[in-house]
Amino acid sequence: MHPTTLAMSSGFFGFFAHLGVVTALEEIEYRPQKVVGSSAGALIGALWASGMAPSEIKTLLFGLRRQDFWDPGWGSGFLKGEKFRGLLQTHLPVARVEDCRFPLSLSVYDKVQKETFVVSEGPLAEAIYASCAVPFLFQPVRVQGRWGLDGGVLDRHGMLGAAQGERIFYHHLKSRSPWRKKNSPALQVPERANMQALVLDGLPRLGPFKLELGPEAFEKGYRGAAEALDCDIKGVTTEVTV
Numbered sequence: 636m637h638p639t640t641l642a643m644s645s646g647f648f649g650f651f652a653h654l655g656v657v658t659a660l661e662e663i664e665y666r667p668q669k670v671v672g673s674s675a676g677a678l679i680g681a682l683w684a685s686g687m688a689p690s691e692i693k694t695l696l697f698g699l700r701r702q703d704f705w706d707p708g709w710g711s712g713f714l715k716g717e718k719f720r721g722l723l724q725t726h727l728p729v730a731r732v733e734d735c736r737f738p739l740s741l742s743v744y745d746k747v748q749k750e751t752f753v754v755s756e757g758p759l760a761e762a763i764y765a766s767c768a769v770p771f772l773f774q775p776v777r778v779q780g781r782w783g784l785d786g787g788v789l790d791r792h793g794m795l796g797a798a799q800g801e802r803i804f805y806h807h808l809k810s811r812s813p814w815r816k817k818n819s820p821a822l823q824v825p826e827r828a829n830m831q832a833l834v835l836d837g838l839p840r841l842g843p844f845k846l847e848l849g850p851e852a853f854e855k856g857y858r859g860a861a862e863a864l865d866c867d868i869k870g871v872t873t874e875v876t877v
Contacts, residue, residue, distance in 0.1 A: 639804040639831075641667035642794045643676025645787025646808030647769070648841035651696060651849040653679040655856025656806045656833065658689040659864055666737070669801070673742040673786035673793035675808065677766035684735040685759060686728040695726055697850060701843050712774035716764055719773070723760040732759050740796025741766040742786030746775050751789045753796040754778055772843075791821040803830040806860075809838070835859040 641660070643653050653676055670680040682692045703722055708715035724730075732739050733756045740755045743765045754762040757779060765776050765783030775782040786793065797803055807824050824832045838855055839848040 637802060638666075638668045639802045640669040640671060640797050641680065642670075642792065642797060642803050642805040643672040643680050644793050644806065644808050645672075645674030645676060645785065645791050647675065648843070648846070648849075649808040649838070649852070650675040650678045651841065651852035652808060652835065652838050652856035653806060654689060654692055654696060655853040655858070656860040657683050658693070658853075658857050659860035661689045662861070663864060667804075669738040669740065669797070670735075671740045671742070671793055671796035672766070673790050674767050674769070675787075676793045676806070677741040677786060678763055681732075681735070681739055681741060681759065681763045682727070684737040684739045686736050687726070691726075693853065696853075699846060699849070701846065705843070708774075710774040712768070712771055714773050716768060716773045716776060719767075720760050720764045720776070723763055727759055730759060732756050732762055735759070742790040742793050742795045743778055743781075743783040744786055744788040744790075745781045746770075746784050747782050751786060751795055752779070752781065754783075755796065792825050794825070794827070800829065803827065805830055805832045807832055807834045809834060809836065833860060833863050 657679055670684045672680040679692065683689065704719040706715045706718040707713055729735060732754060740753045741762050742751050743754050744751055761776055761778055765778045766786040768775060768784045770784050770788065775784045794803070824834060835856060839852050841848050841852060
């Protein structure tokens with residue numbers, strides 16, 4: 636595979652499938668020239684870019700239990716997010732975005748200005764949390780002086796951090812949030828030059844009360860990506876049923 640920017644979409648708890656794709660990429664010794672993403676894509680992209688091996692991320696996620704990040708408290712979200720940030724700080728091998736082994740740009744939604752901005756420097760745990768902070772579930776956090784929430788609110792594809800003309804390998808999660816319209820452009824693979832997209836059908840729908848389905852999503856993500864990569868993905872979009 637030619638040098639590309641790796642982009643991964645948001646998709647609630649779809650990070651297990653993203654990890655399966657990254658595991659397949661690691662096996663062919665793929666190294667991105669940059670990593671970009673929103674929410675679930677930001678989580679896996681950032682953990683990998685920080686220096687964690689896919690096997691280490693797998694151990695972390697497969698051992699994840701709701702109580703590890705479940706900390707209800709008063710605020711503009713049900714969960715305070717302190718446990719989530721603490722979990723990240725415990726496992727991340729680097730403390731700042733700019734210290735990652737691959738350049739990293741994460742999409743974050745500014746809840747005050749109601750616009751998306753890109754975080755490519757500063758504290759890594761806070762940047763990841765902000766990009767993953769689903770509105771009303773998690774409380775916002777200050778990032779670069781702004782109140783940050785889930786980057787997938789306006790940048791579901793997670794590609795705001797990629798410059799026009801960059802060659803991109805993109806993993807698109809097809810899951811649909813209940814508040815998005817069925818034909819929303821955010822749910823479609825975007826049309827973009829120099830992009831190869833992978834879409835996997837048949838992934839289980841996960842959430843904080845369905846973490847036990849994570850290993851199944853990982854396995855389907857891994858097998859689907861391995862199959863597509865073995866065929867040497869070409870063209871705009873490759874869809875694989877798993």
